Amino acid sequence: MSTAMPFDAGTTLISEVTAAVKNAGVTLRDRHTPYARGVSLNEVVAEIHANDDAVLDALREPLLRARPGSQWAEDELAGGALPAGEWWVVDPAEGNINHVHGMEDWAVTATLVRDNLPVLTVVHLPLTGDTYTAVAGGGARLNDRPLKVSAKTDLGAALVGTGQARPGEDKHTFRRIGESVTTMLTDALVVRVSVPATMQLIHVAAGRMDAFWQFSDVRSGLVAGALLVSEAGGTVTDLAGKPWSTAARDFLAAAPGVHGAALDSLSPIV
Missing domain, CATH: 3.40.190.80 (D-Maltodextrin-Binding Protein; domain 2)
Structure with missing residues (x-):
């Protein structure tokens, strides 16, 4: 993956997105239980949709307000190219299936995509409080620590x-x-x-x-x-x-x- 040029997010945008994602994370954390919810397929799907609906309500308005002119990609399971411009691609409960089964591997994510390349992202893990952020051309961080991939060659x-x-x-x-x-x-x-x-x-x-x-x-x-x-x-x-x-x-x-x-x-x- 490559970006045509670094993305100038400014400190305000990344701060606003991080705040919105963390706030949404509180909603998802409060809905979490240490046991599985739902037995039938219909019940499990209903729990998944309920998570999505609750968290989206906390995300959509602040993200669109933070980036005037941006658009919202509605279907989180959709694939393929988006029309030109800036789009918010959000997963209100990334790992939703884990969440409704009482597991801990889930997060809230919000990514700004410009002309089909991600240029800013925030991934928040509500149970640990960890937040991963990246801006195109500006590096990736876990909380305040820069991230670096493995040095393995084998x-x-x-x-x-x-x-x-x-x-x-x-x-x-x-x-x-x-x-x-x-x-x-x-x-x-x-x-x-x-x-x-x-x-x-x-x-x-x-x-x-x-x-x-x-x-x-x-x-x-x-x-x-x-x-x-x-x-x-x-x-x-x-x-x-x-x-x-x-x-x-x-x-x-x-x-x-x-x-x-x-x-x-x-x-x-x-």
């Missing part, structure tokens, strides 16, 4: 990960996921398969994981992590090795020292 020593982007993917995508996991179980050290994408990508940006890939174009699960990894010194492409944007159909973010080997392993899986 895929055989790498901790890597993937996961499905949404329920109900087509059988072709499921087959590719399965083949990729089998391949990486041979080529890498350890493979994680989990959701959501952002929770793995923050580990790549922080150097705790070495690569993450996904056979998907779901924007809300990728834009935040793509910018964080890129600004932390990582390499973000599609699985043909081309610079990634929201128009890409698949995704690979990795430490530079293992990106080429990971691409060689994954690109033949079609």
Whole structure:
């Protein structure tokens, strides 16, 4: 992934976005329980929608107000390119399925996308209080600490990960996921398969994981992590090795020292 030029967010915009995301995080934290909610599929889906609705109410107005002229990408599970201009791509409960099952791997994310490239992002983890931020050309940070990707150069020593982007993917995508996991179980050290994408990508940006890939174009699960990894010194492409944007159909973010080997392993899986 590359940006045409650094994004001048100014201290006001990043502060306003961070405040909005943290405020929304309080709502999501207050809805969290240490036990699973919902038994039937309909009940689980209802809990997911209730989380989304509650948090979106706290996010939409302050984000649009913070960036006059920006637009709102309505469908968090949508993929593909957006029209030209600036768009807020938000996941009010990234890892919603984990939240409603009483788990702790979830976050609130808000990313400003300009002409199909993320230029500013805030990822807040309400249970820990940690906040990951990145601005194009300005680096990536965890709270007040700069982030830097792993220095590994051997895929055989790498901790890597993937996961499905949404329920109900087509059988072709499921087959590719399965083949990729089998391949990486041979080529890498350890493979994680989990959701959501952002929770793995923050580990790549922080150097705790070495690569993450996904056979998907779901924007809300990728834009935040793509910018964080890129600004932390990582390499973000599609699985043909081309610079990634929201128009890409698949995704690979990795430490530079293992990106080429990971691409060689994954690109033949079609």
